[in-house]
Each structure stands twice: as C-alpha cells, then as structure tokens.
Amino acid sequence: MKKYLAGLIGLAVLTGIMNQAPKASAYGYRNCNAVVTSDTIRWKSIPPRFRASAVSFPAGVWRNALAESVSQWNTNPSKFYFNLTYDEPSVGRNNGENEIWFSNDDSVLAGAPAIAYTWWSCNPFSIKINEADVIFDNRVPYTPYTSKSSLWGYGGSYRPFQTTASHELGHAAGLLHENRFYNIMGQDWTHIHTNAGIAKTYSGEDASNGAVFLYGLYSTPLNDLSVSHWKRAGASGEYSTHSRTQMFTSGGALLASFNDAGEPRYHVNRGQTVQVEFTYENNGAATQNPNVGYYVSSNDNITTLDTFLGSVGFTLGRNTPYTARNYVTIPNTLAPGKYYVGAIVDRTNAVGEVYEDNNSTYIAIQVH
Ligand SMILES: [Zn+2]
Structure with missing residues (x-):
C-alpha cells in the first residue's frame, strides 16, 4: 500500500553544527567534526530520564506498549538504557526534559507518523546530547496490540506502535x-x-551494535539471539525496506507461493528438498555458536516439540544481520495440507539470553 512508503519517520532536527559520521560502520550516528570517534554525540549521563505524557500514556494499553518498547531497548548489550517515568503533566520541545507524547500538531510532526527531536552540544569540552523528545501522530492507525493479523506486515490495518x-x-x-x-x-x-500469532518489536543486531559503538559494552554480558522471517529488500531514501524471507527449490529457484490471509504460503511436495531462508541476528554482547534447528509444524507456533527436520551450526558475531538459506526435506509422511517450516536459533538452549522469546519463527507451506 502506498502509505507504507509515504511516511518519513523521526526526522532529527539539526540544531548543532555537525557532519554526519562516515558510514564505515553499519549503524548511523552523529559526530561533531567527523574526525575522532570521541566526538560522537551521545548521552553522557546514563540513564537519561524520559517522561511519558500523562494525557497520552495513562495507565493502560498504550503505556504498556511504550513500556515494552523501552524494555526491549534496555536489553541491548551496551551501557545505555532508558529510565522511563509516567504522568508527565506538561510536555514540550526543548524544555530541558526528555518527553514522549501523542500529538496532531503538524508544525511539530512535519508530516511524519512519528518524530524524534534531538538537541545536542558540540562544545569541545562537553560534547553531548542535551535533550530528546519523541512525538507520535495520533491520527496514524497505530495499535498497541501485538496480534499479527492486525498489523500492516501481516495483511492487517494497523501500524505496530511498538x-x-x-x-x-x-x-x-x-x-x-x-x-x-x-x-x-x-x-x-x-x-x-x-511466532505463535504474536508479533513483537526488538532492537535487532544493527541497532544493538550501534549502541555498543556509542556507549561500550555493559559490564555484565547481555546476550540475545533471534531469528526473523523478514530481510532487507532495498532502500527507500535513508530507510532500509524489508520483505519476507523466501523458499526456494534445492537448485535455488524461487518456489511458487500464494497470499494466505496476509502471509506468503509456498507450494512444496512431500519428499521435496527445499532451501528455506531466514534472518539470524546476534543482538547481544558476545559472538555465539548456536545450533539452529529446522522443524515442520501443523501451526504457526514453532517449538522443539514440532517435527525435527535437521540442524546446522552457525557462528554469529554482533555485526550485521545474517540472511541465509538452508536445505530441509519435507517429510514423505506428511498428509497434504497446510504446514509451517520453522527455525529455532539456539534450539538446545545453550546460550543464556536476556530475551528468549525471539528464537523461533516460520514460513508457511502448502504440502502436496
Ligand atoms: Zn527515523
């Protein structure tokens, strides 16, 4: 849909004299003179306190959705985290407080569905972020809920707030x-x-790596692995665009698929060997060597109780997401019908993770 591509999210307001840092690394950040890394523009006092508007985020589902996004961010492996407080009575830009609110003020939103304003100082004796404010357009069809069928990416009508x-x-x-x-x-x-009908946000490998670049690793190793059925598709201006991971014949030709209730479902035959594609991420502190298991399931809830198809060992460092294809053979014994091929990263649960709920996902298949 057109609106998927229309909105710019979070234009940062450039109030200081700065150059954007050269993109030798994946993530983007600000730098006062783009020469020495100590000039990176970041918070100096951690955690910065962010105040959620009393009007926009009263106790309830929106507050809970915001809290979960903050909590997801706070599992990142760097020293950086947010302190989120509630019931801020008076919000405004550049008022000395970091605040989060909903608005319909086009002079603030500047045409974006949400926007982040940042004020910083490039004083060589005190390079730092001074304030950041986040404003969401309350006319955008956001949902605080995580049922996948309601969300844009799964044929639904709502943009995931999280x-x-x-x-x-x-x-x-x-x-x-x-x-x-x-x-x-x-x-x-x-x-x-x-997985299992629930779609949730996570900060991901690239942003986690960026946070570690800016703030350094937290003293306690915070590890997290994840697997997703999304991958990079291309670029739209400054934004990466993403599409679903796919399934291929053993020779690498894209398998035929159809749209089944908002998601792709691939035609496969019993006994057929196919290549199944997923994106694997290391969002945590240390390089890991997880065992990745592949399964076939009668539903979209992938667990180790599903039918095991095989496994592979990966080495995943924290750098950029790894989108890969692996061979699996559809069992001869399956009755024709609808199934799901699943992947579970760290299927033996060998890695202690700060968030264990993003380790399984699926691609839908129609078995003939
Ligand atoms: Zn943005």
Missing part, C-alpha cells in the same frame, strides 16, 4: 537512519519478530 516506538527510541539513543541492512532504523513495521 516498532515505531523502538525506531524513535533508537533516535533518542543517538542513532540515525540506516538503509543498507535489515534494521529497526529503517522501515520499522517490517522489522519484527513473529
């Missing part, structure tokens, strides 16, 4: 847009983890 919040929180943390990789600082509503 992914947009994660994107804007990335700006608030000091990150800029990135269009070269599958990442939350690109098109946010297609950077999402889904």
Whole structure:
C-alpha cells in the first residue's frame, strides 16, 4: 500500500553544527567534526530520564506498549538504557526534559507518523546530547496490540506502535537512519519478530551494535539471539525496506507461493528438498555458536516439540544481520495440507539470553 512508503519517520532536527559520521560502520550516528570517534554525540549521563505524557500514556494499553518498547531497548548489550517515568503533566520541545507524547500538531510532526527531536552540544569540552523528545501522530492507525493479523506486515490495518516506538527510541539513543541492512532504523513495521500469532518489536543486531559503538559494552554480558522471517529488500531514501524471507527449490529457484490471509504460503511436495531462508541476528554482547534447528509444524507456533527436520551450526558475531538459506526435506509422511517450516536459533538452549522469546519463527507451506 502506498502509505507504507509515504511516511518519513523521526526526522532529527539539526540544531548543532555537525557532519554526519562516515558510514564505515553499519549503524548511523552523529559526530561533531567527523574526525575522532570521541566526538560522537551521545548521552553522557546514563540513564537519561524520559517522561511519558500523562494525557497520552495513562495507565493502560498504550503505556504498556511504550513500556515494552523501552524494555526491549534496555536489553541491548551496551551501557545505555532508558529510565522511563509516567504522568508527565506538561510536555514540550526543548524544555530541558526528555518527553514522549501523542500529538496532531503538524508544525511539530512535519508530516511524519512519528518524530524524534534531538538537541545536542558540540562544545569541545562537553560534547553531548542535551535533550530528546519523541512525538507520535495520533491520527496514524497505530495499535498497541501485538496480534499479527492486525498489523500492516501481516495483511492487517494497523501500524505496530511498538516498532515505531523502538525506531524513535533508537533516535533518542543517538542513532540515525540506516538503509543498507535489515534494521529497526529503517522501515520499522517490517522489522519484527513473529511466532505463535504474536508479533513483537526488538532492537535487532544493527541497532544493538550501534549502541555498543556509542556507549561500550555493559559490564555484565547481555546476550540475545533471534531469528526473523523478514530481510532487507532495498532502500527507500535513508530507510532500509524489508520483505519476507523466501523458499526456494534445492537448485535455488524461487518456489511458487500464494497470499494466505496476509502471509506468503509456498507450494512444496512431500519428499521435496527445499532451501528455506531466514534472518539470524546476534543482538547481544558476545559472538555465539548456536545450533539452529529446522522443524515442520501443523501451526504457526514453532517449538522443539514440532517435527525435527535437521540442524546446522552457525557462528554469529554482533555485526550485521545474517540472511541465509538452508536445505530441509519435507517429510514423505506428511498428509497434504497446510504446514509451517520453522527455525529455532539456539534450539538446545545453550546460550543464556536476556530475551528468549525471539528464537523461533516460520514460513508457511502448502504440502502436496
Ligand atoms: Zn527515523
């Protein structure tokens, strides 16, 4: 749909004299003179306190959705995290407080569905972010809920509030847009983890890597692996665009598929060997060597109780997301019908993770 591509999210307001840092690394960030990395523009006092508007985020589902996005960000492996407080009575830009609210003021939103404003100082003795504010357009069809069928990426009518919040929180943390990789600082509503009908936000490998670049690793290793059925498709301006991962014949030709209730479903035959594609991410502190298992399931809830098809060992460092194809053979014994091929990263649960709920996902198949 056209509106999917129309909105710019979170234009940062450039109030200081600055150059954008050269993009030798994947993530984008600000730098006062683009020469020495110590000039990176970031928070100096951590955690910065962010205040949610009392009017926009009363106790209830919107507050809970915002809290979950913040909590997801706070699992990132760097020293950076947000302190979120509620019931802020008076919000405004450049008022000395970091605030989050909903608005319909076009002079603030500047045509974006959500926007992050950042004020910083390039005083050589005190280079730092001074304030950040995040404003959401309350006319955008956001939903605070995570049922996949309601969401844009799955044929639904609503934009996931949580992914947009994660994107804007990335700006608030000091990150800029990135269009070269599958990442939350690109098109946010297609950077999402889904299993068992629930689609939730996560900060992802590239943004986590950016946070570590800006702030350094937290003293306690915070590890997280994830697997997603989304990948980078291309670039739209500063944003990466994302599309669903796919299935191929053993020779690498794209399999035929059809749209089944908002999701692709691939035609396969019993006994057929296919290549199944997923995006694997290391969102955490340390390089991991997870075992990835492939399964076939009668539903979209992929667990280790499903029929095991095989496994492979990966080495995943924290750098850029890894979109890969692997061979699986559809069992001869399956009755024709609808199934799901699933992947579980760290299927043996060998890695202690700060978030264990993003380790499984699926691609739908029609078995003939
Ligand atoms: Zn943005």
